[in-house]
Amino acid sequence: MGVTILTQFPTENRTGPQTIDVLSKRISALGASQQGQFLVDCETYTSAPQLGHQRIVHVLHNSEQPATVFSILESGTKTIPLATDGLFDLLMMKMSSFYTSKKQTKAESKGPRFEIGDFCVKLGTVTISSNFKGILVEVEYRPCVVPVMCWDLMKEFLQGFLGLSGPTNPPAYLQNRMQEIYSPLDTVHQYLEHFTMFRKMPGGVGMRP
Amino acid sequence: MERDLAQLNVALNSVKVLRSNVRSVFESVGNGLRADHGDDGKENKYIIELQELLTTVNNNLRDVENAVASLTPPPGAFSLGNTTYLAQETTQERQALYGQLVNSYKWTDKIREYSALAGNILQTNSFNKTYKTLSTTKRRKTQTSNHNVSPEVIENLITGIDRLFPDVTITTNRPFVPNPVVQASLGRVLKSIIGFKGLMIEWVVVKAHAEASDQWSDSRYKVFQKVTENCHAAMCHFHSPMMPDLAVRSFMHWFHSYNTLFSAPCKRCGNHIHNNLPATWRDLRTLEPYHEECK
Numbered sequence: 482m483g484v485t486i487l488t489q490f491p492t493e494n495r496t497g498p499q500t501i502d503v504l505s506k507r508i509s510a511l512g513a514s515q516q517g518q519f520l521v522d523c524e525t526y527t528s529a530p531q532l533g534h535q536r537i538v539h540v541l542h543n544s545e546q547p548a549t550v551f552s553i554l555e556s557g558t559k560t561i562p563l564a565t566d567g568l569f570d571l572l573m574m575k576m577s578s579f580y581t582s583k584k585q586t587k588a589e590s591k592g593p594r595f596e597i598g599d600f601c602v603k604l605g606t607v608t609i610s611s612n613f614k615g616i617l618v619e620v621e622y623r624p625c626v627v628p629v630m631c632w633d634l635m636k637e638f639l640q641g642f643l644g645l646s647g648p649t650n651p652p653a654y655l656q657n658r659m660q661e662i663y664s665p666l667d668t669v670h671q672y673l674e675h676f677t678m679f680r681k682m683p684g685g686v687g688m689r690p
Numbered sequence: 691m692e693r694d695l696a697q698l699n700v701a702l703n704s705v706k707v708l709r710s711n712v713r714s715v716f717e718s719v720g721n722g723l724r725a726d727h728g729d730d731g732k733e734n735k736y737i738i739e740l741q742e743l744l745t746t747v748n749n750n751l752r753d754v755e756n757a758v759a760s761l762t763p764p765p766g767a768f769s770l771g772n773t774t775y776l777a778q779e780t781t782q783e784r785q786a787l788y789g790q791l792v793n794s795y796k797w798t799d800k801i802r803e804y805s806a807l808a809g810n811i812l813q814t815n816s817f818n819k820t821y822k823t824l825s826t827t828k829r830r831k832t833q834t835s836n837h838n839v840s841p842e843v844i845e846n847l848i849t850g851i852d853r854l855f856p857d858v859t860i861t862t863n864r865p866f867v868p869n870p871v872v873q874a875s876l877g878r879v880l881k882s883i884i885g886f887k888g889l890m891i892e893w894v895v896v897k898a899h900a901e902a903s904d905q906w907s908d909s910r911y912k913v914f915q916k917v918t919e920n921c922h923a924a925m926c927h928f929h930s931p932m933m934p935d936l937a938v939r940s941f942m943h944w945f946h947s948y949n950t951l952f953s954a955p956c957k958r959c960g961n962h963i964h965n966n967l968p969a970t971w972r973d974l975r976t977l978e979p980y981h982e983e984c985k
Contacts, residue, residue, distance in 0.1 A: 482900070511966075512966070597966055598912050598913075598965070598966025598967060599911050599912050599913050599966065599967075600966060622952075623911060624880075624898050624911040624913050624914060624952075625879075625952045626878060626898075626899065626900075627878050629953075630878070630879065630952040630953045631952040631953070631968075633953065633955070633962055634952055634953070634962040634963060634968055637961060637962045637963050638962075638963055638966075641963070662878065
């Protein structure tokens with residue numbers, strides 16, 4: 482598990498599949514080979530009113546860690562992350578009377594997964610309750626575990642195939658954690674950040690299936 | 691010693707000649723009269739022949755006595771050390787051990803002689819594999835054997851290196867007592883497994899921290915495979931049989947420059963990435979980062 486940077490790629494006036502196609506061609510031209518597909522999904526549950534103060538639980542799955550369920554509990558000022566095994570999903574079903582999910586909020590990002598040298602590149606099409614929302618590009622540099630050491634290197638790589646749309650600053654979530662050892666939970670946090678942004682987007686924007 | 695040996699050889703030779711001539715006397719006596727003595731006065735001829743042979747034997751005997759007289763008898767009994775116990779060996783197949791022992795003794799003796807010669811020759815024609823030039827007085831002081839060093843010497847060297855670089859953590863493992871296998875962790879960047887043979891570095895593998903710490907398998911990451919390759923090159927470059935501890939120190943100094951493996955751009959092209967790899971080469975003298983293709 483190495484440092485991962487997640488960034489949004491503007492679709493401009495292309496459709497989702499077209500954008501993925503353009504990016505796939507670019508990364509293949511650099512010498513990448515496709516290694517299957519990937520999927521990250523997020524379901525959000527809110528606590529029932531009788532529990533008092535409202536709490537939100539985001540439950541995420543990442544195909545890179547297939548045996549783990551990640552969950553992030555937001556209660557006012559605090560957020561509590563949790564990495565558990567697959568049974569957590571069943572536990573959430575048992576608690577359906579306390580935590581209910583809004584069906585319209587299920588977000589996922591899926592698409593092709595490429596490997597190029599020690600980098601792993603994932604081109605995800607983001608859909609929220611099966612409406613197309615945008616493109617998320619995930620780049621992982623697997624040998625390195627401390628973001629501050631390899632940020633410049635990853636920025637160069639990202640700009641190499643995203644052009645000017647590549648990020649110039651580290652993701653907001655990582656900025657306070659640049660010196661720490663990277664963990665899969667950090668990737669999940671970044672996805673959640675982007676999914677939250679997509680959810681807040683007005684319905685009409687980017688709705689090109 | 692040399693003179694004694696020569697005299698001993700002369701004495702042994704004269705004994706050999708005496709034995710051979712005594713044998714011909716007995717041969718002649720055993721054969722008796724032969725056809726080549728002819729018919730006339732064959733008895734006389736035979737007696738003359740015998741007389742001649744006996745005179746030769748007499749002369750030879752005198753030679754032997756002279757030769758033996760000039761030998762100096764050894765002072766007291768020979769001490770064979772532990773090898774005397776070999777005579778008490780009763781099993782058939784082990785009785786030949788003494789011969790083998792003598793042979794191996796001869797071999798070590800020869801090795802000592804030749805290595806002394808080689809050492810002298812190398813000292814006069816010194817070859818420098820490192821850039822550092824040292825005065826000859828200093829070199830003589832640090833001269834140590836490379837293959838057969840006590841574990842304490844290696845231990846001292848390793849703890850010395852450990853203190854030299856604060857961000858290198860060294861843990862030592864000794865699967866075979868004199869030859870440690872050292873795991874050197876370089877900050878949070880990488881770890882290397884270094885196998886020593888005496889004071890010399892025998893094998894280096896570079897891996898990610900998350901990978902297994904055995905020295906037989908390669909890293910699964912391309913960047914560490916490349917660094918391993920470069921470490922082998924540096925290991926050979928710094929190798930110096932005359933100053934093994936300096937070689938290890940220079941290697942570790944060079945290795946320490948990898949703490950910027952992911953963060954330092956190439957000195958030549960200014961980029962981080964080339965061929966999907968960071969700058970994996972460090973200059974041997976200046977320790978500056980370069981890409982494999984830029985160096």
